[in-house]
Amino acid sequence: MKSLKKLVILPLLLLGLMVSAQETANRFFYELSFKPKKDSAKIDKVMATLDIVKDKSIYQDFTITAQDSIIKMAVEEMQKSKTWKDLSKTIKMPKFAFKIYKIYPDMKEQYVDRISKNLFAYEETIKFDWKILSDKEKIGEYNTQKATTEFGGRKWTAWFSTDIPFQDGPYKFYGLPGLIVKIEDEGKNYSWLLSGNKSVKDWKEFSYVEELQAQSGMISNEKKIIPKDKFDKAYSAYKQDPMAEWRAQVPQNMLTMKMPGSDMTIGEMMKNQEKIAKDFFNANDNPIEVVQVTEKKKK
Numbered sequence: 001m002k003s004l005k006k007l008v009i010l011p012l013l014l015l016g017l018m019v020s021a022q023e024t025a026n027r028f029f030y031e032l033s034f035k036p037k038k039d040s041a042k043i044d045k046v047m048a049t050l051d052i053v054k055d056k057s058i059y060q061d062f063t064i065t066a067q068d069s070i071i072k073m074a075v076e077e078m079q080k081s082k083t084w085k086d087l088s089k090t091i092k093m094p095k096f097a098f099k100i101y102k103i104y105p106d107m108k109e110q111y112v113d114r115i116s117k118n119l120f121a122y123e124e125t126i127k128f129d130w131k132i133l134s135d136k137e138k139i140g141e142y143n144t145q146k147a148t149t150e151f152g153g154r155k156w157t158a159w160f161s162t163d164i165p166f167q168d169g170p171y172k173f174y175g176l177p178g179l180i181v182k183i184e185d186e187g188k189n190y191s192w193l194l195s196g197n198k199s200v201k202d203w204k205e206f207s208y209v210e211e212l213q214a215q216s217g218m219i220s221n222e223k224k225i226i227p228k229d230k231f232d233k234a235y236s237a238y239k240q241d242p243m244a245e246w247r248a249q250v251p252q253n254m255l256t257m258k259m260p261g262s263d264m265t266i267g268e269m270m271k272n273q274e275k276i277a278k279d280f281f282n283a284n285d286n287p288i289e290v291v292q293v294t295e296k297k298k299k
Contacts, residue, residue: 152289242277
């Protein structure tokens with residue numbers, strides 16, 4: 001009987017694991033228009049997503065995930081030919097690297113970003129003081145209602161729809177009786193507009209690139225939750241020297257070695273990656289939350 005029970009129980013356990021691994025997400029696409037420089041009239045645009053699953057939502061820049069199939073083909077070609085190709089020349093880089101997790105049902109938020117090889121996060125509980133107004137407006141296919149709040153040193157106007165039964169929204173925003181369809185600050189520094197949605201079957205928390213790098217040991221996808229002050233300090237040091245951890249682990253004699261099937265040396269590749277990182281950090285000096293920047297400067 002014991003062996004029979006094992007034969008019955010094992011497939012059921014495996015089935016349970018398969019079912020739990022296959023998760024469907026409601027993915028909402030937001031077009032984000034923003035001013036990367038405080039004193040500039042230039043407006044940049046990026047597509048962002050809010051993925052809502054059973055126990056959480058994740059907001060992020062969609063640029064890399066949108067290129068998953070292209071990147072996968074390029075990586076498979078490199079593996080096949082055993083040559084290295086600098087994908088930074090062909091892949092569009094994201095404007096924002098952070099992710100915002102909202103853990104249901106208490107809506108505890110996690111600001112998550114990669115600092116060198118590791119994935120760090122700090123937690124916060126935000127209570128938005130929304131003022132729901134009587135103004136109503138049709139935005140695209142959605143019937144919406146107006147609400148206002150103050151957050152991060154900016155005044156925000158939101159339009160939410162009770163037609164979509166999720167009390168969530170882009171970035172850190174949530175707490176209205178329906179999904180936020182549009183939200184922007186008074187100076188139009190940042191403006192999110194819902195532009196579509198779809199159901200994502202077999203949803204995965206990480207992109208193909210993130211999973212591939214984690215499997216190879218290049219990075220870790222295990223979140224390390226630390227206090228915000230320690231996060232800020234670590235991130236500041238990372239911005240100053242993005243390749244510090246990598247340089248410490250690569251022996252000096254390897255820097256002149258060439259990448260497989262390429263004329264580029266490992267040292268040149270690392271310098272190239274450092275430039276990409278610094279260009280990324282210097283591209284935006286107009287943060288979403290201006291209050292945090294002011295507080296840091298006072299310290």
